[in-house]
Amino acid sequence: ICFHRVTGGELFEDIVAREYYSEADASHCIQQILEAVLHCHQMGVVHRDLKPENLLLASKSKGAAVKLADFGLAIEVQGEQQAWFGFAGTPGYLSPEVLRKDPYGKPVDMWACGVILYILLVGYPPFWDEDQHRLYQQIKAGAYDFPSPEWDTVTPEAKDLINKMLTINPAKRIIASEALKHPWICQRSTVASMMHRQETVDCLKKFNARRKLKGAILTTMLATRNFSAAKSLLKKPDGVKINNKTNVVTSPKENIPTPALEPQTTVIHNPDGNKESTESSNTTIEDEDVKARKQEIIKVTEQLIEAINNGDFEAYTKICDPGLTSFEPEALGNLVEGMDFHRFYFENALSKSNKPIHTIILNPHVHLVGDDAACIAYIRLTQYMDGSGMPKTMQSEETRVWHRRDGKWQNVHFHRSGSPTVPIN
Numbered sequence: 001i002c003f004h005r006v007t008g009g010e011l012f013e014d015i016v017a018r019e020y021y022s023e024a025d026a027s028h029c030i031q032q033i034l035e036a037v038l039h040c041h042q043m044g045v046v047h048r049d050l051k052p053e054n055l056l057l058a059s060k061s062k063g064a065a066v067k068l069a070d071f072g073l074a075i076e077v078q079g080e081q082q083a084w085f086g087f088a089g090t091p092g093y094l095s096p097e098v099l100r101k102d103p104y105g106k107p108v109d110m111w112a113c114g115v116i117l118y119i120l121l122v123g124y125p126p127f128w129d130e131d132q133h134r135l136y137q138q139i140k141a142g143a144y145d146f147p148s149p150e151w152d153t154v155t156p157e158a159k160d161l162i163n164k165m166l167t168i169n170p171a172k173r174i175i176a177s178e179a180l181k182h183p184w185i186c187q188r189s190t191v192a193s194m195m196h197r198q199e200t201v202d203c204l205k206k207f208n209a210r211r212k213l214k215g216a217i218l219t220t221m222l223a224t225r226n227f228s229a230a231k232s233l234l235k236k237p238d239g240v241k242i243n244n245k246t247n248v249v250t251s252p253k254e255n256i257p258t259p260a261l262e263p264q265t266t267v268i269h270n271p272d273g274n275k276e277s278t279e280s281s282n283t284t285i286e287d288e289d290v291k292a293r294k295q296e297i298i299k300v301t302e303q304l305i306e307a308i309n310n311g312d313f314e315a316y317t318k319i320c321d322p323g324l325t326s327f328e329p330e331a332l333g334n335l336v337e338g339m340d341f342h343r344f345y346f347e348n349a350l351s352k353s354n355k356p357i358h359t360i361i362l363n364p365h366v367h368l369v370g371d372d373a374a375c376i377a378y379i380r381l382t383q384y385m386d387g388s389g390m391p392k393t394m395q396s397e398e399t400r401v402w403h404r405r406d407g408k409w410q411n412v413h414f415h416r417s418g419s420p421t422v423p424i425n
Helices: 011-016 023-042 107-122 132-141 156-165 198-224 278-282 288-309 313-319 340-350
Strands: 055-057 066-068 320-327 335-337 357-368 373-385 391-405 408-417
Touching: 011 023, 011 055, 011 198, 023 066, 023 107, 023 156, 107 156, 107 198, 288 313, 288 357, 288 373, 288 391, 288 408, 313 320, 313 340, 313 408
Parallel strands: 320 408
Antiparallel strands: 055 066, 320 335, 357 373, 373 391, 391 408
16 A cells, blocks of 8 residues: 655645636646546556545645645556446436446546636536436536526636537547547636635635535534445555545525535445435435445444544554554654554553543545455544633644454554644544
8 A cells, every 4th residue: 555645735725725816726736636547548557536525635735736736546548448337426427428338538537627626716616416327427417507697707718718628529538638628728828817805715715614524513423323334346556535524505696595505525336226315315325244344344443543542552552563553743744663652652651641521533435455455444533621721722733544454453653643632543
């Protein structure tokens, strides 16, 4: 398993924090995304799950490179191969050919790029509906438009590129190399507008807030209900999910009520099957053995975090391998090996604290690597009382690698992002 340290957070969160954001900035963003997609396609890899949550920044530095994350649904193809690889992706970003269950390939990523570009320019998606079936009908029909007044200030060249990306026929859809030669991208300085788009930033803030809130609610519900993830028979490249939050499409107009949408988790399911409930239709089916093994990993992760919250170093060491390695903010970018580094925090901070600590694991994603290894990625929210008695909440993104020895799971490596702090370790 290869890890890349990506510390800049989501691209869309960075955009809303900027003081200035223009059409030219959107052009630069999509250019980097297209360059990454082109590289994947040249390597014979189709991502299949391009969406805002999977667009991360390499660092917090200004102008940091955009990175594609979460290749959990990626497939390998030969050349321009088109085949039925299964129903997979995130609803608002699915292409018409996937919804029609037609053979598909690299063009599905270009469709998703078109959806992302649309959002980058106005802050809301081209396709949305409170009912998933109607949403799919919109996508299959290519039923989107450029409504006034927000699109009046977008250049015709930008709209032209979106139209070429959101072409229903995948054979006629623009490919990544052609998109990078489009005037709106390669002649950005003279073609793309430099006008600040404050309304886009405002809409993006609402879009980000709604998808994160809906995602947190859904994943908490699903974790409580012993939710299932996907059993995929597809060949996946080596990799680890960095952060795959759920996504929500929002109403583009303020005077239109925001629909109580079915949450857009990454799914593999039958779009024409009988819909039982919001959660069941958007989660996926796997055999009971795989589901039980994944739940076992989630449970042992919860036990480890409980040991941390209780300041119980003895319990912690029983769950961790003696040679545990880690990347964590407290180590200032260094790889830590062994238990001594963590022992310091247990003996000098955690064990001496009698303040209550409450931790929630959001959106746990488990990858089983054979019978005796697994990786889990999740968001961790920790509530505690500070020295002045004020309630505080901290968030970190964590990945843990587990190995089973003699029937017992042990944590052999973890990677955590966030600010250096205690009590999280």
